[in-house]
Amino acid sequence: MNKKLAAALSGGAVLVVAMSGCTSGSGEKEPDPKLVSWAKSVCDAVPPQDAKIRSANASIAAIATDTNLPPKSAQKTYAQAFQDMADGYKALADALDGAGAPPGIDGGAKLQQDASKNLAGLSTSYAELKKKVDGLDTKDQGKFARGLKEVASQSKEVGKQGESGTQALKRLEQDDVKKAMAKQPSCKVAASATAQPAGSATAG
Template sequence: MTVSALGALLALAAVGCSADDSAKQLDGWAKNVCDASRDPIAQSRAALADTGNVKDGESPVDLQKRLSTDLAALATTNQQLADAVQKAGAPKIDDGAKVQQDAVNELKQVAQGYLDAQKKLDGLTNADQAKFADGLRSVGDQVQRLSQVSTGALATLQSGDLGDAIKRQPGCKAATAGAPPPTRRGRRVRRRVPGRERGAVRSPVRRHARPGGRIALRGQELTPRRPVRRCGGRAAPADGGECPGDEQPRS
């Protein structure tokens, strides 16, 4: 074997060892993050799912308290996720320190955002139905944005070799399992909203507010609806006239 051939073999062996070492380092980093993140992710999903639950006869006061508890849990879990990524250190990838710090900063901002949303929710007055409905819609929009940012922050860690390492971890495999949809009386609630992209996060509290300031809770309508008059299988004339066929025959 020539010297140049031997050198080439040694170089290939060095590359192979380097790749193995890099994979092991990424696996170790991913294990630290996934093990520490498993419970916060599960708790975060449970809290977010609860904001979408519809409870029969739930009063505005009880709804406000329940959502406030959920927002506090979401703030705590996102802070815990930020701490887990921070504690793991920078992953051994290109711009690893930047990738890590960007994820940490975004998760911390999300945690603070949930605290701000909780404060806004707690400050709503349910004595004025119109203002309460508007406030719920505003909080719902804020929660939707925060959920998307949190998901995006974690997604930045799940690409390339780092993403492959995370996928190999049992803790993250359990975390990536889809959370069950909200239930009502033991049944799954699945509602498709026209124009909404599949997989998009629903505004958790919008279903509790109707346009025009009406607050609608399952089992309870705070503003009565006007009955709809029908002519057989068709809607009655909008001007309040008689149904077709009701006219008396002429003599």
């Protein structure tokens, strides 16, 4: 059962990849310096939040196959992971809000607001999942398992929400915005973390 929960949650890190998978071809026209400065303010927020969300996914994956884990320990791990995800997405939404519309991009304000709204919505959803986990009955193994099942199906919905968030970010990261982000070392750091094999943090 817990494997389902882990699978439903592992989509979390994918969203950050959309913000950090920045590559740029050589010999292209340089993006506007104002846009480069905008990209820096967004990209600089990515690595710490990417690490936080990745770590939350890893901690859930690590306990997903442990059938002997006491409910109280499982509850603590899930609650912390959901809290970290809520915090991570909130910080990314705040970074986009703080950066404002990308300069010189047609319809940039709407694209930026859509992406930010999606991230903020994900943060709220993970905070709700944490609340649900906090309220589970850890004294009764059967009740706890049933409660986790509900959390798993709810987290599946959050996974779908994450997919639309990824699409919103990809729409924002087109053309000149993508080029400007490709110039940011902080985006490259997150992109190289993404290239690491999944599950490497779950040993033990």
